[in-house]
Amino acid sequence: MNKLLNALLVMTSLMTTAALAETVNFDDAKIGETPAGWIATKTGSGSAKWTIERDDTAPSKPNVLKQSGEATYPVCIKDDTSLKDGFVEVKFKPVGGKEDQAGGVVWRAKDADNYYIARANALEDNVTIYHTIRGSRVSFKSMNTKVAPGVWHTLRVDFAGNRFTVTFDGKKVIETTDDNFAEAGKVGVWTKADSVTLFDDFTYGSK
Numbered sequence: 586m587n588k589l590l591n592a593l594l595v596m597t598s599l600m601t602t603a604a605l606a607e608t609v610n611f612d613d614a615k616i617g618e619t620p621a622g623w624i625a626t627k628t629g630s631g632s633a634k635w636t637i638e639r640d641d642t643a644p645s646k647p648n649v650l651k652q653s654g655e656a657t658y659p660v661c662i663k664d665d666t667s668l669k670d671g672f673v674e675v676k677f678k679p680v681g682g683k684e685d686q687a688g689g690v691v692w693r694a695k696d697a698d699n700y701y702i703a704r705a706n707a708l709e710d711n712v713t714i715y716h717t718i719r720g721s722r723v724s725f726k727s728m729n730t731k732v733a734p735g736v737w738h739t740l741r742v743d744f745a746g747n748r749f750t751v752t753f754d755g756k757k758v759i760e761t762t763d764d765n766f767a768e769a770g771k772v773g774v775w776t777k778a779d780s781v782t783l784f785d786d787f788t789y790g791s792k
Contacts (some may be wrong), residue, residue: 606790629657681781693770
């Protein structure tokens with residue numbers, strides 16, 4: 586009886602967790618446009634270009650979100666989100682860029698100049714976590730790991746209070762703390778400079 590009760594409790598917990606998560610695969614969005622409900626913007630100067638495109642390699646076909654402009658830090662934020670403790674995850678594929686080939690996730694964003702970001706870079710072969718405050722990006726932990734160009738990767742951050750865990754392709758790469766943004770904020774995706782990056786299966790949820 587106890588085993589059955591425990592099993593039911595576990596199943597209920599898993600169902601509750603699943604119910605709190607939402608995945609955006611961009612497949613209902615209009616080609617060539619920014620997806621509805623997202624703020625296509627940037628931190629710093631330049632011109633970001635966030636558009637929905639078809640891609641035969643997409644993890645969930647047919648569409649992806651593509652960044653192909655050049656800006657200091659292109660950012661695309663899901664406008665209707667507000668998470669304090671939870672997770673954000675995305676599949677991304679770096680496909681071009683001479684200065685950078687980066688893909689990242691943003692959380693607790695107040696606006697385009699204030700947020701946390703974790704990113705993986707195929708030119709540097711590392712994963713790094715930053716806070717961006719009033720447009721100034723500062724790293725507070727980094728880990729060297731292979732980030733292959735032209736390949737789909739999965740980047741995830743779990744956040745609770747001031748504690749953050751970054752997972753890359755299923756492997757935990759960073760555990761750290763920071764106290765700059767404690768309140769709930771929006772989630773989104775991020776690139777840098779001339780990175781041409783594809784995104785798919787953007788998933789987020791509260792805890």
